[in-house]
Amino acid sequence: MVGDARDGGSTAGGETRILERLDAVAAAYDVLFCDVWGCFHNGVAPYPAAVSALQRFRAGGGVVVLLTNAPRPNPPIHQHLAGMGAPRDSYDVIVSSGDATRAVLADHRYGRRIHIVGPERDAAIWDGVEIIHAPLETAEAILCTGLFDDETETPEDYAALIAEGVARELPMLCANPDIVVDRAETRLYCAGAIAAAYTEAGGRSEYFGKPHAPIYERAMAEATRLKPGLDPRRILAVGDGVNTDVLGAEQAGLDALFVTGGLAADDMGADPEHPDPARLAAFLRAEGRAPRYAIGRLR
Numbered sequence: 001m002v003g004d005a006r007d008g009g010s011t012a013g014g015e016t017r018i019l020e021r022l023d024a025v026a027a028a029y030d031v032l033f034c035d036v037w038g039c040f041h042n043g044v045a046p047y048p049a050a051v052s053a054l055q056r057f058r059a060g061g062g063v064v065v066l067l068t069n070a071p072r073p074n075p076p077i078h079q080h081l082a083g084m085g086a087p088r089d090s091y092d093v094i095v096s097s098g099d100a101t102r103a104v105l106a107d108h109r110y111g112r113r114i115h116i117v118g119p120e121r122d123a124a125i126w127d128g129v130e131i132i133h134a135p136l137e138t139a140e141a142i143l144c145t146g147l148f149d150d151e152t153e154t155p156e157d158y159a160a161l162i163a164e165g166v167a168r169e170l171p172m173l174c175a176n177p178d179i180v181v182d183r184a185e186t187r188l189y190c191a192g193a194i195a196a197a198y199t200e201a202g203g204r205s206e207y208f209g210k211p212h213a214p215i216y217e218r219a220m221a222e223a224t225r226l227k228p229g230l231d232p233r234r235i236l237a238v239g240d241g242v243n244t245d246v247l248g249a250e251q252a253g254l255d256a257l258f259v260t261g262g263l264a265a266d267d268m269g270a271d272p273e274h275p276d277p278a279r280l281a282a283f284l285r286a287e288g289r290a291p292r293y294a295i296g297r298l299r
Helices: 048-059 074-083 097-106 120-125 155-167 191-200 213-226 242-252 277-287
Strands: 017-019 031-034 063-068 093-096 113-117 141-144 171-174 180-183 186-189 204-207 235-239 255-259 293-295
Touching: 031 048, 031 213, 048 063, 063 213, 074 093, 074 097, 093 097, 093 213, 097 120, 097 171, 097 213, 113 155, 141 191, 155 191, 171 191, 191 204, 213 242, 235 242, 242 255, 242 277
Parallel strands: 017 293, 031 063, 031 235, 063 093, 113 141, 141 171, 171 204, 235 255, 255 293
Antiparallel strands: 180 186
16 A cells, blocks of 8 residues: 555544545555454344455455454354355454464463363364363363353353352453444353453453454464565554454554444444544543544445
8 A cells, every 4th residue: 555644644632533444544544453243244134335445455455354253263254254155355364363362271370170161063163272171179270162052041140150250260361352242133142252251250351352462463473474674654543342352453553443333333424434523532432432533334
């Protein structure tokens, strides 16, 4: 990518600039760290406009790193995206919270006896790793990838497990810091909701996805491999999670493009494609976040 549109990136006073299209600022960036669920797809199918935006960015010489809190390593995520019809030319690489979590399981820094909480579909995170699947009473740590049944359960269903884990002073390894996601029109709890309850009960939760450093370190390594000499100021983080994507970008020193039509859509007015500026400003003030840009949907 050539040129620099950053000087026009924010309005006076550091206010968030609302974009109509990614193209308006694409020339200022060499790499996108793009969230997946809520930005690239809705849990069922890709968003055609988002796919087109990423394809255009890559056609202009940019690199797209899909940065996801999915609690699985990237090979099955590639397969999942292909299965829902996501074009392979819309991104370069995937970096997941599952990748970062798998790395700490493999180096045994939290021990070998791990109690697993989460559905069987997340098994790739521990497959081939030398750990012992332990009952809670003999475990050295708890690995939480999600709820066993996210369609019927809530974090309250894990109250007894949380109480015992806290009493035994076990760390909880959270493989997906998201609190909720939207699958089409249905809102579902994620591992982050259980980890938050664990912390609230007095336990210690360790996180490996957004907004925490491990996933950004892996993403930066991948981006630099594809763009040697990359300047972090030319990375734009895109996402709909104000306390994951936007906060994570701020902590990593990156510009952020907040996709308002995802998790925060109900706070943005009647048209999710076009956030109401006053409601957006009030929402960001309340959350204490200040992304450089916002957009209704990635397009």
